[in-house]
Amino acid sequence: xxxxxxxxxxxxxxxxxxxxxxxxxxxxxxxxxxxxxxxxxxxxxxxxxxxxxxxxxxxxxxxxxxxxxxxxxxxxxxxxxxxxxxxxxxxxxxxxxxxxxxxxxxxxxxxxxxxxxxxxxxxxxxxxxxxxxxxxxxxxxxxxxxxxxxxxxxxxxxxxxxxxxxxxxxxxxxxxxxxxxxxxxxxxxxxxxxxxxxxxxxxxxxxxxxxxxxxxxxxxxxxxxxxxxxxxxxxxxxxxxxxxxxxxxxxxxxxxxxxxxxxxxxxxxxxxxxxxxxxxxxxxxxxxxxxxxxxxxxxxxxxxxxxxxxxxxxxxxxxxxxxxxxxxxxxxxxxxxxxxxxxxxxxxxxxxxxxxxxxxxxxxxxxxxxxxxxxxxxxxxxxxxxxxxxxxxxxxxxxxxxxxx
Amino acid sequence: xxxxxxxxxxxxxxxxxxxxxxxxxxxxxxxxxxxxxxxxxxxxxxxxxxxxxxxxxxxxxxxxxxxxxxxxxxxxxxxxxxxxxxxxxxxxxxxxxxxxxxxxxxxxxxxxxxxxxxxxxxxxxxxxxxxxx
Ligand SMILES: [Zn+2]
Ligand SMILES: [Zn+2]
Ligand SMILES: [Zn+2]
Numbered sequence: 001x002x003x004x005x006x007x008x009x010x011x012x013x014x015x016x017x018x019x020x021x022x023x024x025x026x027x028x029x030x031x032x033x034x035x036x037x038x039x040x041x042x043x044x045x046x047x048x049x050x051x052x053x054x055x056x057x058x059x060x061x062x063x064x065x066x067x068x069x070x071x072x073x074x075x076x077x078x079x080x081x082x083x084x085x086x087x088x089x090x091x092x093x094x095x096x097x098x099x100x101x102x103x104x105x106x107x108x109x110x111x112x113x114x115x116x117x118x119x120x121x122x123x124x125x126x127x128x129x130x131x132x133x134x135x136x137x138x139x140x141x142x143x144x145x146x147x148x149x150x151x152x153x154x155x156x157x158x159x160x161x162x163x164x165x166x167x168x169x170x171x172x173x174x175x176x177x178x179x180x181x182x183x184x185x186x187x188x189x190x191x192x193x194x195x196x197x198x199x200x201x202x203x204x205x206x207x208x209x210x211x212x213x214x215x216x217x218x219x220x221x222x223x224x225x226x227x228x229x230x231x232x233x234x235x236x237x238x239x240x241x242x243x244x245x246x247x248x249x250x251x252x253x254x255x256x257x258x259x260x261x262x263x264x265x266x267x268x269x270x271x272x273x274x275x276x277x278x279x280x281x282x283x284x285x286x287x288x289x290x291x292x293x294x295x296x297x298x299x300x301x302x303x304x305x306x307x308x309x310x311x312x313x314x315x316x317x318x319x320x321x322x323x324x325x326x327x328x329x330x331x332x333x334x335x336x337x338x339x340x341x342x343x344x345x346x347x348x349x350x351x352x353x354x355x356x357x358x359x360x361x362x363x364x365x366x367x368x369x370x371x372x373x374x375x376x377x378x379x380x381x382x383x384x385x386x387x388x389x390x391x392x393x394x395x396x397x398x399x400x401x402x403x404x405x
Numbered sequence: 406x407x408x409x410x411x412x413x414x415x416x417x418x419x420x421x422x423x424x425x426x427x428x429x430x431x432x433x434x435x436x437x438x439x440x441x442x443x444x445x446x447x448x449x450x451x452x453x454x455x456x457x458x459x460x461x462x463x464x465x466x467x468x469x470x471x472x473x474x475x476x477x478x479x480x481x482x483x484x485x486x487x488x489x490x491x492x493x494x495x496x497x498x499x500x501x502x503x504x505x506x507x508x509x510x511x512x513x514x515x516x517x518x519x520x521x522x523x524x525x526x527x528x529x530x531x532x533x534x535x536x537x538x
Contacts, residue, residue: 355422358439366417380528383417385406393416393429399531 019221033207063115072103080364109259113271114146132361135352141247148236168218235313248301409469432503473497
């Protein structure tokens, strides 16, 4: 397992430092634009300080912030028993000694993410939309994918890289806003010599280019870092559930959803199992995407007919990609044992009822928001909002007077 | 969610997979857009209910605000009867004053609405018996 973490990390670290160099360059050029003499150093200093502060913040409180920004609320077993059971199953299958905290986000758009720089205090968050659209097998696939991110220690690196991507995006935003409000020009008018004026023009052009391309480049770096980790988590999920069709169907449902995740932003988007910021009708979206194309992830999962071991995933990946590329580390492939997929499961969960799944997800959200649930003996379920201020509620069916706390 | 008329918090009632918002003060019922769809998808029958509503501009009834978006609800007339119902302009749902939903459902005879009607009768059987006294 450690090998799996290590070898994946080496290449990722190189990319990570490349991204850092880009951040420094952007800081220098933007700074020089504002003040040709001392600005470059100040810009670099500003960029690094911003990154260090945000990284430290995300290291020590990242999970909490991410969960808070997403509007996620921690749940107990009774809020959504099925979700709890699936997490428990996948925890046992993955052989992890800790129990991740479980969170639900009240949002109709189906999606999920894992967080926690240390596995001991990791958390898995899913949206209510995910719970109401996925059947049990699909939910298992998604939870197994997130569990794999935790087990493979992907979250630490992805968090730091994600913050860097965020800082570069923020700096480019600040630069454009500053230019719009006429910043920078007051320094330019001060310089009298012609040559420094020319240098200013070059710096300005360079700054504008970097402001446009910086975030795109950063996203490419981030993509290169996260790409293998997404595939690896898919491979692990197929192995854990032994039913790759479950995750494949889940990814398909998430990708086809017309809902937009309300809480998603540029910084948090890469953390999700499927990028929640879909840009409609833009080919550029593929270039700047933080995730491997979903269609390809689905195709690989669906092609895992004979086996679901890491070896099988590597083989199928190369078959579909049409070229050799190590997606699973050698050390893991060496120890890969044959795992046969579960057969006989139909694509549809026989017991799955979309109305019931939606009701359960809605109930979970209501429980999170402190609704009081009363099961009247006559069969009526009464759900009382926290702002209901009368001491009793009368069941309209049987007339039972329920005393409230 | 608060009752558009009394402004008091409404409670949610669920029976046989059907869920409605109910005001314990005025006995009004709020049907969520999604809920209405669910009610009619029980039998997979296409909802013809909506076709029966015509916007009514001449209504003198006081208008209320949608409990979801606070926009002023529009008055709709049911199947050329005297029955006027409030509807959110951006389709968050329908508001039925006490007894109105029953009237709407009893006017239709397709199986699906019969089911819903008997369900509602079930759900409010105690209230009904109280009124009879
Ligand atoms: Zn009762
Ligand atoms: Zn009321
Ligand atoms: Zn509304």
